[in-house]
Amino acid sequence: MPGELFLDTNVLVYAFSGTEPEKRQCARDLLQRPGACCSTQNLNELANVLIRKFLLPHASVAAAIQDVTTGRSIHKVALADIQRALSLSARYGFSYFDSLVVSATIAMN
Numbered sequence: 001m002p003g004e005l006f007l008d009t010n011v012l013v014y015a016f017s018g019t020e021p022e023k024r025q026c027a028r029d030l031l032q033r034p035g036a037c038c039s040t041q042n043l044n045e046l047a048n049v050l051i052r053k054f055l056l057p058h059a060s061v062a063a064a065i066q067d068v069t070t071g072r073s074i075h076k077v078a079l080a081d082i083q084r085a086l087s088l089s090a091r092y093g094f095s096y097f098d099s100l101v102v103s104a105t106i107a108m109n
Contacts, residue, residue: 004035004073006105009045012038012068016050037073039081039104041097075104 014027
């Protein structure tokens with residue numbers, strides 16, 4: 001839906017950071033804004049960071065994902081998103097995964 005606030009993975013990660021309280025609070029404030037949304041790609045990246053870098057158990061990661069997704073629009077990455085991401089990456093030199101997030105943002109608007 002146009003006008004929504006599409007959250008980057010970094011915002012989601014900071015919402016769970018124990019070492020940067022100011023960024024954590026800012027991220028949590030963004031998560032509470034009406035229209036805050038993300039894609040399944042962002043959720044996959046968040047899960048990976050929480051498991052590999054924050055060393056959280058899988059049950060805690062599942063709870064974090066539930067917290068992030070409750071009451072929010074979640075864009076499910078589709079084949080069209082992947083194709084658009086490849087085109088964006090080739091055209092602008094973005095990484096593929098960054099292009100996938102941009103592609104999801106375009107699809108939601």
